[in-house]
Amino acid sequence: MQHRVLALAVAACCAVTAMPVRADEAALKSEVEALRADVAALKAEVAQMRAAPAAASTAPVQASPRPGSVATSVSDAGASHAGGGAPNPGTALGDGTTLWGYGQLDYNRPTSRPADTQFDLSRAVIGFNHVFDDSTRIYGELEWEHAIASASDKGESEVEQLYIEHALAPSYGVRAGLMLVPIGLLNEHHEPTQFYGVERNFVEQAIIPTTWREGGIAGYGNTDSGWQWDLGLVTSPNLGKWDPSSGEGRASPLGSIHQELQLAKAHDLSLWGRLNWLGIPGLNVGAAVFAGKIGQDTSKQFEGNVNFPADNARLQLGEAHVRWQTGPWDFSALYTRGTISDTQALNLSFLGQPTPVPESFWGGYAQGAWRALEWNRSSLVPFLRYEEFNTAAAYAERPQGPGTAAQPTQRVWTTGINYYLNPNVVFKIDYQNFHYDDALLNYGNRFDLGIGYQF
C-alpha cells in the first residue's frame, strides 16, 4: 500500500517535471537529481511510518524509566545556590514539628472456634516530634487500641513514648522520659509494615512484652564501625501488681506487671543495656539485657500489701538476635529468656490460684521472608515463621500442690503473605498453627487478615 503511494507520487513528480518541452540537458540532469532526492525523502518517510506502529506497541511493555524531556533549560549562569536543596514533602506542621503515625486492623478467625471470629481496629497511633534546636528534640507517640476507649469500653488510650532527646555529640546523647526498651527486633520497630504476619510474633509479645516502655534516663550512641549502644536507668515492672487469679500472667508474665509509667511504683529501678552491630549492610546482630528489682517494697507501701513476701524479687531478661537482609531475602532469629527471683514465698501465698509467678520463661523464633514479586512500588512477600515459647518454664520449688507444674512449651508455625501496595501500606494474610489450644490465652489454629499503614 505504501509502495503504491510512493510509486504514484514518483510518477506524478515525473509527469510534472517532464512537462517543459525545451529543456536542455543540464537542466534535465539537475531535475533528475532533485527527483532522486525527493524519492529518498519519501522512502525515509515511509520507513518511519512503518516503524511507528511497532514502536507504539512495544513502548508500554518497556515501561521506560527514562522520560523524554525532563529539563526545559539548563544554564551555567544562575548561581542560585543560596538555599539548601528542597526536601521530600514531609508531614510538617510548621517550624520544627513533624507528625507521623501508623495503624493496624486485624481480622482473626479461629478455625475450631469460628464463633470467636473478630475484627478489631487494634491500634491507631499518632506520633510527633518537635525540634527545639540542633541538639534537642521531643518525641511523642499517642495510641488508641481497640477503637474506643471509655469507662464502658474495652479500648485503651495511652502515651506510648514521650521523651526528650539531647545530642551531646553527633554520635551519642541522652534521652529522658518514657522510652521504648531497646530489646529485640520488634519492640522499637513495631509498625505493621515492619513485621510479617497480621499479628506480632508471640515471643516478642509473651516474653518481651512489646510495646514495652519504661520511664527514666538513658544514653545512646553509635560508632563509625557500626556499633550501636544503649544504656538506661529506668522504672521496673511492679511484681506487686501480679494477679494470680487471671490468665494475664500466663499470657505474658512481664506484660502483666509492667507499669507503662502509669503512677508507676519507682522505688526499685532497673538497668537496660544493648549492643548491636550493623557494620555489614543488611546484617543486624546484637544482644540486650534488662535487669533490676521488681518488688517495689510493696510490703512497706502506704497502700501496699504488708504480707507481700517478695520485696527483693529481681528480674533478669536477656535477649540475642540476628537479622540478615539481602536482595529479596529477609531472615531473622531471636532468643530470649527471663528469670524472676524470690517468688517461692509469694507463690505460697497464691496457693490454690491458677497463675503463680514463674521462675523462668523463654522463647525463640526463626523467620524467613522472600520478596517473590515486585512491580512499581508494590511487592508480594511470602514468609514462614516458627516460634517456641514458654511463659512459665519453671516455678520456684515449693510444697506440692495444684498449679505447680510448669506450662507446656507452645510451638507456633505461621505462614502467610504480606502484600505491600507501597512500602507504607500493607495487606496481610496468614495462617497460624498451634501445638496446643488454650482459649483463655487465645491459642488455637487460626486464619488472619490484616491491614496496616505507616506514614
Add this chain to the structure above:
Amino acid sequence: MQVRWLLPIGIGAAATVQVAHAVQYMTVAQAQQAAFAHAARFVPIAADIDTTALGAPAGWKPLIWRVQNASETSGWFFEDAVIGKSELITYALALDASGRITALEVLEYRESHGGEVRLAGWRNQFQGKSVADPVALDRDIRNISGATLSCRHLTEGVHRLLQLYAHVLAARR
C-alpha cells in the same frame, strides 16, 4: 538495686557536657575536596527541572556543580536533602564524568533514629553505580535493620539524582 547514687552522677555528667553540638559531619566544601582532590573548579549549575517527569516532589531543587579540570568536565557534584524518619538528611553525591557514583556523603543528620546511614559500609554500596543500576533498597542496596526509612529515602534520593544526571546533565558534557 542500689542505683540511687547513679542518678546524680548521671545528671551531673550530662550537665557538664551540656554544649550544643552541631550535627554537621562535613561541609559541602570538605565533601567536594574529598571527592575531587584535583579539581580546578566547581561551577554551579542552575537547571530548570521538570519534577513530574523525574517523579520528584514539586519544588525539588538540588544544588548541582559541574566539576572542571581545565576545560574538561571531570565529574558532577550534588547537594540534596531527603526526609529520614521525620527530619532532613543533607547529603552530597559525586559522579565521575561518565555518571558513575564515586562518593556518597552524609553532610548533616539530625535525628538519632536511623543515623546508621552514615556508616561507611552502607554508603559504599553506592560506589560505581550509575543510572543503569536499579539503585533500589532491598535490590542492589541492602537495608539497615531499624533504619529502614532513612535507608529507603536516601536511596530514593540518590536514584533521583542519577535520573537528573542522565536526563538533564549528561547531554551537556
